[in-house]
Amino acid sequence: MKYDNIRNFSIIAHVDHGKSTLSDRLLEATGTIEKRNMKAQLLDRLEIERERGITIKSVPVRMDYKAADGGNYVLNLIDTPGHVDFSYEVSRSLAACEGAVLVVDAAQGVEAQTVANSYLAADLDLELIPVLNKIDLPSAHPEQVKRELEEIIGIDAGDAVPVSAKTGEGVPELLERIVRDIPVPSGDASAPLQALIFDSVYDNYRGVICYVRVVNGTLSAGQNVRFMATAQDYELTEVGVFKPEMIQVGALGPGEVGYICASIKTIDEARVGDTVTESARPAAEPLAGYKKVKPVVFCGFYPIEREDINQLREALEKLQINDSAISFEPENSAALGFGFRCGFLGLLHMEIAKERLSREFGVDLVATAPNVVYQILLTDGSVKEAHRPSDFPEQVRIEEIREPYIKLSIFMPDQFVGAAMQLCQEKRGSYSGMDYIAPERVRLTYDMPLAEFILDFHDRLKSCTRGYASLDYEHVGFRAANLVKVDVLLQEEPVDAFSFICHADQAYHRGHAVVGKLKELIPRQLFEVPVQAAVGKKVIVRMNIKAVRKDVLAKCYGGDVTRKRKLLEKQKEGKKRMKQVGHVSIPQEAFLAFMDVTKSEEN
Amino acid sequence: MSPKSLYIHVPFCERKCAYCAFASAVPKKGERGLYLEALAREFDIRLRGTRPKLETCYVGGGTPTALSPAQWNSLVATVEKHFDFAPAAEVTVEANPNSLTAEHLKIWRDWRVTRVSIGVQSFDDAELKLMGRLHDADGARRAIAAALSCGFDVGADLIFGLPRQTFRGWGLTLREAAHRGLSHISLYQLTLEEGTPWASLDEKLLGDGYAAYRWAQWYLPRRGYAQYEVANFAVPGRESRHNANYWREGEYIGAGPAAVSYTAGLRSKNYGSLARYAKSLEEGALPIEESEELTAEKSAREAAVLALRMTEGVFAENFIKRYGEKNYRSVCSAMQKFPRALYEIDNRGIRLTKKGMRVANIIWSEII
Numbered sequence: 001m002k003y004d005n006i007r008n009f010s011i012i013a014h015v016d017h018g019k020s021t022l023s024d025r026l027l028e029a030t031g032t033i034e035k036r037n038m039k040a041q042l043l044d045r046l047e048i049e050r051e052r053g054i055t056i057k058s059v060p061v062r063m064d065y066k067a068a069d070g071g072n073y074v075l076n077l078i079d080t081p082g083h084v085d086f087s088y089e090v091s092r093s094l095a096a097c098e099g100a101v102l103v104v105d106a107a108q109g110v111e112a113q114t115v116a117n118s119y120l121a122a123d124l125d126l127e128l129i130p131v132l133n134k135i136d137l138p139s140a141h142p143e144q145v146k147r148e149l150e151e152i153i154g155i156d157a158g159d160a161v162p163v164s165a166k167t168g169e170g171v172p173e174l175l176e177r178i179v180r181d182i183p184v185p186s187g188d189a190s191a192p193l194q195a196l197i198f199d200s201v202y203d204n205y206r207g208v209i210c211y212v213r214v215v216n217g218t219l220s221a222g223q224n225v226r227f228m229a230t231a232q233d234y235e236l237t238e239v240g241v242f243k244p245e246m247i248q249v250g251a252l253g254p255g256e257v258g259y260i261c262a263s264i265k266t267i268d269e270a271r272v273g274d275t276v277t278e279s280a281r282p283a284a285e286p287l288a289g290y291k292k293v294k295p296v297v298f299c300g301f302y303p304i305e306r307e308d309i310n311q312l313r314e315a316l317e318k319l320q321i322n323d324s325a326i327s328f329e330p331e332n333s334a335a336l337g338f339g340f341r342c343g344f345l346g347l348l349h350m351e352i353a354k355e356r357l358s359r360e361f362g363v364d365l366v367a368t369a370p371n372v373v374y375q376i377l378l379t380d381g382s383v384k385e386a387h388r389p390s391d392f393p394e395q396v397r398i399e400e401i402r403e404p405y406i407k408l409s410i411f412m413p414d415q416f417v418g419a420a421m422q423l424c425q426e427k428r429g430s431y432s433g434m435d436y437i438a439p440e441r442v443r444l445t446y447d448m449p450l451a452e453f454i455l456d457f458h459d460r461l462k463s464c465t466r467g468y469a470s471l472d473y474e475h476v477g478f479r480a481a482n483l484v485k486v487d488v489l490l491q492e493e494p495v496d497a498f499s500f501i502c503h504a505d506q507a508y509h510r511g512h513a514v515v516g517k518l519k520e521l522i523p524r525q526l527f528e529v530p531v532q533a534a535v536g537k538k539v540i541v542r543m544n545i546k547a548v549r550k551d552v553l554a555k556c557y558g559g560d561v562t563r564k565r566k567l568l569e570k571q572k573e574g575k576k577r578m579k580q581v582g583h584v585s586i587p588q589e590a591f592l593a594f595m596d597v598t599k600s601e602e603n
Numbered sequence: 604m605s606p607k608s609l610y611i612h613v614p615f616c617e618r619k620c621a622y623c624a625f626a627s628a629v630p631k632k633g634e635r636g637l638y639l640e641a642l643a644r645e646f647d648i649r650l651r652g653t654r655p656k657l658e659t660c661y662v663g664g665g666t667p668t669a670l671s672p673a674q675w676n677s678l679v680a681t682v683e684k685h686f687d688f689a690p691a692a693e694v695t696v697e698a699n700p701n702s703l704t705a706e707h708l709k710i711w712r713d714w715r716v717t718r719v720s721i722g723v724q725s726f727d728d729a730e731l732k733l734m735g736r737l738h739d740a741d742g743a744r745r746a747i748a749a750a751l752s753c754g755f756d757v758g759a760d761l762i763f764g765l766p767r768q769t770f771r772g773w774g775l776t777l778r779e780a781a782h783r784g785l786s787h788i789s790l791y792q793l794t795l796e797e798g799t800p801w802a803s804l805d806e807k808l809l810g811d812g813y814a815a816y817r818w819a820q821w822y823l824p825r826r827g828y829a830q831y832e833v834a835n836f837a838v839p840g841r842e843s844r845h846n847a848n849y850w851r852e853g854e855y856i857g858a859g860p861a862a863v864s865y866t867a868g869l870r871s872k873n874y875g876s877l878a879r880y881a882k883s884l885e886e887g888a889l890p891i892e893e894s895e896e897l898t899a900e901k902s903a904r905e906a907a908v909l910a911l912r913m914t915e916g917v918f919a920e921n922f923i924k925r926y927g928e929k930n931y932r933s934v935c936s937a938m939q940k941f942p943r944a945l946y947e948i949d950n951r952g953i954r955l956t957k958k959g960m961r962v963a964n965i966i967w968s969e970i971i
Binding site: 526527559560561562565568569571572 | 610849855857861862863864865870872895905908909941942945962964965966967968969971
């Protein structure tokens with residue numbers, strides 16, 4: 001068998017530059033999907049992806065293409081997410097390709113993720129085919145965008161392919177360019193098997209389905225294979241390709257992209273990035289894998305109904321199989337009961353996970369305010385990682401607190417630079433550079449604490465730049481900062497779910513906002529309840545929830561004691577649904593609203 | 604032992620007040636007759652020939668004065684046919700100022716009535732109009748004077764927490780009530796009930812009522828009215844024995860639509876609809892819509908709640924005798940959640956303080 005007719009490529013782009021639409025056109029033009037079966041964003045299978053118009057999961061598809069030279073080609077397209085939170089998905093997909101189609105909106109020009117994803121591809125030595133999309137728009141200015149590509153990314157944009165994914169214009173030319181420019185996969189069919197797992201999903205009937213790219217050797221059904229990271233052997237029950245639905249094939253050879261099933265039950269057995277080899281003739285070395293991504297944003301997930309804790313656990317386990325970047329461990333909050341501390345790659349990632357849990361798994365949950373991971377240097381010289389405020393040791397034992405920093409690049413028209421800089425300053429950012437990427441477009445770079453970024457930076461940037469800014473960031477490690485843990489106390493007792501970490505300068509401001517909000521939300525009790533914010537032992541804010549006064553003295557008429565008792569029982573029941581902290585009853589909404597206040601109110 | 608208290612519900616009014624959710628309606632033609640016949644039948648079936656000797660009897664509603672004097676004569680005859688009365692029996696009749704007539708008063712005086720409870724609600728004409736009452740303040744004054752002149756003990760019901768009721772307005776109503784020769788004053792906080800015209804009223808218009816109630820607790824005792832129950836104040840010795848019987852878990856017979864009976868540990872409620880009530884009786888069956896018999900623990904808790912309505916509170920000895928040590932302790936520990944200023948606890952028992960009475964509902968909902 002010959003494999004030089006295979007082309008493996010991804011499409012990379014900034015959000016909204018038309019990546020998914022272009023994928024749809026390629027599927028149509030190659031006859032992979034008949035036009036009448038076409039629906040928009042075909043590869044975005046998750047309901048939430050279609051709804052939000054974003055791609056979260058990488059989805060591979062195999063297209064058969066008869067080129068102008070008369071040859072029959074197999075084009076494997078691996079669609080990739082555009083949002084910065086999901087860049088790990090992008091890099092995984094790219095590792096399974098020899099080239100990438102870089103789509104740039106000819107009207108908007110180079111944006112943050114254009115740059116970020118191009119660099120990811122360049123790092124992996126991928127061949128880039130620049131494509132200028134939306135050239136049918138009157139506002140398209142392809143020549144300037146080409147200049148931007150050359151100046152900012154440093155690639156030759158002279159032969160960029162102009163297309164309109166909307167009308168299909170330029171798509172045939174693009175297909176020819178893919179055949180011509182994407183390198184033929186190198187690989188040896190007779191060498192020991194090496195196949196890279198670049199993704200996996202869980203299927204209720206078939207177990208874990210691994211998405212693989214064969215590098216050397218051949219995969220076929222019935223074969224005994226070994227997963228090199230775990231040294232476990234399995235018999236392949238099914239081997240197939242994506243058209244885009246899964247279709248069984250006899251074998252997958254070098255350069256081919258497809259899937260395998262082997263009755264694998266848990267995701268730990270089939271790690272993304274692992275190499276599959278043959279049990280009988282194992283390869284000497286695994287392929288270069290992926291760095292395990294580390295979650296940077298944490299929050300607690302708690303079931304609304306306490307007895308749903310196992311349902312939540314199962315849902316998280318299943319979600320993790322489809323999204324290995326999520327981490328979770330059980331935690332116990334004095335206020336919210338049993339739940340899980342979950343780690344995410346970013347705020348969008350967290351929101352998506354929360355939404356998928358409730359939509360796909362039917363779990364209603366409360367999420368606590370997100371926080372970043374902190375490193376705490378203790379006085380004894382050891383370093384402790386804190387995933388939540390309650391992980392913080394006593395103040396006296398802390399030598400230094402370090403928080404994660406990011407390098408933030410913001411692309412925007414130059415008229416908004418002032419506003420964006422002001423926002424960055426306010427968010428404790430430190431200026432690192434600014435350059436003009438076009439006569440009126442600027443790239444601004446700042447170093448900023450991740451904690452400030454996740455708070456509400458994106459929303460505020462959007463509003464102060466009227467939606468014209470795009471951003472990207474990379475993690476640049478931990479830096480010491482003057483951080484404090486602010487405890488919130490009800491009746492002198494700290495309530496763990498309300499604690500938060502912030503910069504010392506903001507402790508009063510945020511403490512005030514939180515205490516004020518709680519005062520509003522916690523119903524009056526029979527006694528005065530002091531609500532305090534404290535740093536260590538020092539109380540910085542105090543407000544009182546006044547004691548409840550008169551309650552209704554319903555007339556108990558004509559001896560109808562039953563009615564009165566039922567009313568009282570109903571009241572008691574209502575109280576049960578509130579969380580009892582000491583003698584204070586706190587309604588569930590208070591915990592939810594607390595999130596909002598930490599998110600935005602103290603701006 | 605047969606019950607010593609009888610409650611008779613008269614399910615008629617000349618007009619429904621805006622706040623009222625009690626079982627009563629403007630009577631259609633022939634309904635009053637139907638009611639009186641059914642009531643007689645209820646006594647027949649319920650008593651099965653026995654003749655309870657009553658210590659207290661209470662005719663409430665609705666509006667008992669919505670029955671004409673002639674109909675009242677028939678009602679009196681029916682009651683006399685079925686019941687004996689103890690020598691100093693307390694017999695109370697509720698009356699509305701607009702429908703109370705001299706003939707009513709005469710019939711009552713000639714019968715056994717000792718107390719007349721008048722639905723005054725307020726001495727402010729604007730408030731009365733807002734509530735949809737058919738009388739004005741002067742009407743209430745005349746009714747009180749007329750009842751007093753017949754030698755009855757006269758009580759009045761007042762409502763606080765009305766929309767836009769001012770503290771001063773409430774103070775004036777209270778002051779007037781305290782100067783009209785009444786022996787009993789009941790205070791009810793307005794509640795917005797489902798299915799009434801005021802159900803959709805914004806609760807914020809009502810205020811918390813705390814100050815109004817506290818003022819009454821301060822003012823009325825100075826005018827000779829002692830608080831003996833969460834909503835009731837009386838000249839000492841003139842407390843309503845009938846109502847106290849409810850709170851002390853005494854047995855009682857309730858007759859008429861929607862009336863509740865409590866006998867032999869079983870609480871039952873009659874059909875609220877007059878038609879349904881009458882039909883059942885016609886078929887020879889007691890008109891019981893629902894009944895309940897509580898578990899020991901539940902009835903203990905309920906008993907504690909009822910007892911705490913009264914200033915005398917829970918008597919430890921009686922309570923333990925009836926419900927056991929364990930149930931008493933569980934009530935005590937429920938009380939411990941509250942600040943000490945709200946209740947007193949000692950060897951004799953548990954009582955709410957004045958301050959406790961002001962937030963009684965919350966305390967009860969913890970105990971129940």
